[in-house]
Amino acid sequence: MVEENKYMRTLVENAQQGKMVALEELYEINLGRVHTLVSRLTGNKLIAEQITKNILVRAWKKLNEEGPCEMLFSDWIRELSVQITVNELKEPTFLDDKKFKKYLKKEIHSADYSSNPSEKIVAELDLDHRITFVLNKIENYNLILVSNFMGVNESEAETTLSESVEQISQALSESNNEQNLFNLQKVIEPDKHILTSALE
Numbered sequence: 001m002v003e004e005n006k007y008m009r010t011l012v013e014n015a016q017q018g019k020m021v022a023l024e025e026l027y028e029i030n031l032g033r034v035h036t037l038v039s040r041l042t043g044n045k046l047i048a049e050q051i052t053k054n055i056l057v058r059a060w061k062k063l064n065e066e067g068p069c070e071m072l073f074s075d076w077i078r079e080l081s082v083q084i085t086v087n088e089l090k091e092p093t094f095l096d097d098k099k100f101k102k103y104l105k106k107e108i109h110s111a112d113y114s115s116n117p118s119e120k121i122v123a124e125l126d127l128d129h130r131i132t133f134v135l136n137k138i139e140n141y142n143l144i145l146v147s148n149f150m151g152v153n154e155s156e157a158e159t160t161l162s163e164s165v166e167q168i169s170q171a172l173s174e175s176n177n178e179q180n181l182f183n184l185q186k187v188i189e190p191d192k193h194i195l196t197s198a199l200e
Helices: 002-016 020-042 045-065 071-091 097-105 117-123 127-138 143-150 154-174 193-199
Strands: none
Touching: 002 020, 002 045, 002 071, 020 045, 020 071, 020 117, 020 127, 020 193, 045 071, 045 193, 071 127, 071 143, 117 127, 117 154, 127 143, 127 154, 143 154
């Protein structure tokens, strides 16, 4: 672990010096995890790809401005991913194309995840319930951090989480899938064009 962290720090330093090979390697190492997180938060493949690409662009700018400091790069880009995704879903700024607005108005995007019942159930939660559930139950953020990301108080986040768990329990019961809530994909594979497009 120490050696891995040292290697990642070296990549970060090289990327900050403008070495694009190092930046690309950082992104390749972390892309799967970032895209999986964003996919679950959005519940929509098209929007997830667009936000993931935007995260990589924003991360490059922030890396040069401040960088992860004492944080591991993987933790830093994960936190940045949550902030950007939640903000964009709550108050869209760069998703201004009509095709994205159309998907943002939909409350159910589960067709993208129909091959995995557990992913489909999570995707079918409405926005606030999905974000709260994913951050707490899948990404293991505590309720204080979840409430900060969501811009609500801790009590509201706790209520939303309880409702999310109840909705998911009911959905699992109806689908006879009770043992498979966390039979989630380890990685929701990103399309290769995301990385190349972000680096252009």
